[in-house]
Amino acid sequence: MSQNKNTALLDFVTRLGDNSLIAGHRLSEWSSNGPFLEEDIGMINIALDFIGQSRILLTYAGVVEGKERTEDDFAYFRNHEEFKNALLLEQPNGDFAVSTAKQFYYSVFNFLLYSELQKSKDETLAGFAAKALKEVTYHLRHSSEWVLRLGDGTEESKMRMQKGIDDLWMYTGDLFATTEGDLLLQKEGIIPDVAALKSKWLEMIADVFKRATLTMPDVNAFQQKGSREKKHTEYLSYIVGEMQSIARVYPGAKW
Amino acid sequence: MEKVHQSITHHLADHAAIWEILREVVDPEIPVLTVVDMGIIRDVVQRENGIEVSITPTYTGCPAMEMIGEEIKSALTRKGYSNITIKTVLAPTWTTDWISDEAKEKLRQYGIAPPEHSTADKNSLLGKPKIVKCPQCKSEHTEMISHFGSTACKALWKCLDCKEPFDYFKCI
Numbered sequence A: 001m002s003q004n005k006n007t008a009l010l011d012f013v014t015r016l017g018d019n020s021l022i023a024g025h026r027l028s029e030w031s032s033n034g035p036f037l038e039e040d041i042g043m044i045n046i047a048l049d050f051i052g053q054s055r056i057l058l059t060y061a062g063v064v065e066g067k068e069r070t071e072d073d074f075a076y077f078r079n080h081e082e083f084k085n086a087l088l089l090e091q092p093n094g095d096f097a098v099s100t101a102k103q104f105y106y107s108v109f110n111f112l113l114y115s116e117l118q119k120s121k122d123e124t125l126a127g128f129a130a131k132a133l134k135e136v137t138y139h140l141r142h143s144s145e146w147v148l149r150l151g152d153g154t155e156e157s158k159m160r161m162q163k164g165i166d167d168l169w170m171y172t173g174d175l176f177a178t179t180e181g182d183l184l185l186q187k188e189g190i191i192p193d194v195a196a197l198k199s200k201w202l203e204m205i206a207d208v209f210k211r212a213t214l215t216m217p218d219v220n221a222f223q224q225k226g227s228r229e230k231k232h233t234e235y236l237s238y239i240v241g242e243m244q245s246i247a248r249v250y251p252g253a254k255w
Numbered sequence B: 001m002e003k004v005h006q007s008i009t010h011h012l013a014d015h016a017a018i019w020e021i022l023r024e025v026v027d028p029e030i031p032v033l034t035v036v037d038m039g040i041i042r043d044v045v046q047r048e049n050g051i052e053v054s055i056t057p058t059y060t061g062c063p064a065m066e067m068i069g070e071e072i073k074s075a076l077t078r079k080g081y082s083n084i085t086i087k088t089v090l091a092p093t094w095t096t097d098w099i100s101d102e103a104k105e106k107l108r109q110y111g112i113a114p115p116e117h118s119t120a121d122k123n124s125l126l127g128k129p130k131i132v133k134c135p136q137c138k139s140e141h142t143e144m145i146s147h148f149g150s151t152a153c154k155a156l157w158k159c160l161d162c163k164e165p166f167d168y169f170k171c172i
Ligand SMILES: [Zn+2]
Pocket: B134, B135, B136, B137, B138, B139, B159, B160, B161, B162, B163, B164
């Protein structure tokens, strides 16, 4: 594999691994804070799926890089400037409606991405995507049901759900941002055209919002980008700091 | 020729013996099922210098997978095998379709409603699940409490007749 392609693949795999890691860690903050016991358990189950996915991806990133870095080296010993996750996923949890909105936006994205990525010519990515697709399809069903329930619920729940989808809207465009390296991988049939997933994504969320009697945000509104240029919101450094504190204070600690 | 033949016969017998041992390793979270019942064991390869057992995770984040690997190693070690390595494979993707009917019956008796349909049925992931029978009283008058349950592979249901909550093994 050419040097450029290898660098591009490392970047792409790390990006997906960081997406899962930050999404999972953020969601785990709901542990013992859920609105009721079953949903508390539900969110932690989803967080666990994300952490599992990130372990596979970051382990693979280490293989692609070829410098013997482990999944833990990637997760715990990179500085926050090196994280490549989408801006949406580092945003604070807010109330349950905000977390539901985030989960819904991300689930639809994952569902579309992994449906395509399972056809990858890269065997590891294809196997991973086929596996993860089953999990994210389940997440999508769960988060869609909550958007419907809160949107088409009481005045209060509808107001909060609408606020959740509106407040996070400006961070959704960044999910679809691509790099020059991506083009290289696309040509080789290793990854799908991520930017091209957006039209289907818009269609799917618009359908659920309509059924939930919610107002679809303005598709032409300003979108904050930055994760591909290593520019993040202020929240990333805090979540990475918290996540890494034990591993850094006690290097080699096992738990 | 005779010698080669003997060696192959011996090899096959050994292979069957290894599978017999694996049939006694139970899933730490569902102790009525073995790792073979669950379809977690994908391959066993014997090499001159040891045995490689390939396993596949039920869920990517399943915390039991490492323990399952350790249990397999120790079961084989107890029977005198050495140099056992565990390899994790992701393809083909694990599915509840690999759980045998016999194993499903064991689940039911244990109090967990088994996955009710094939994943080839689109309803398994999206849309309404089929009727899930209460594992206690067999009533079909049941409803889901939560998509998620005590472990990654289960959802929480309740029976509207006997009023007992129960775990349902999710179809994936
Ligand atoms: Zn019952």
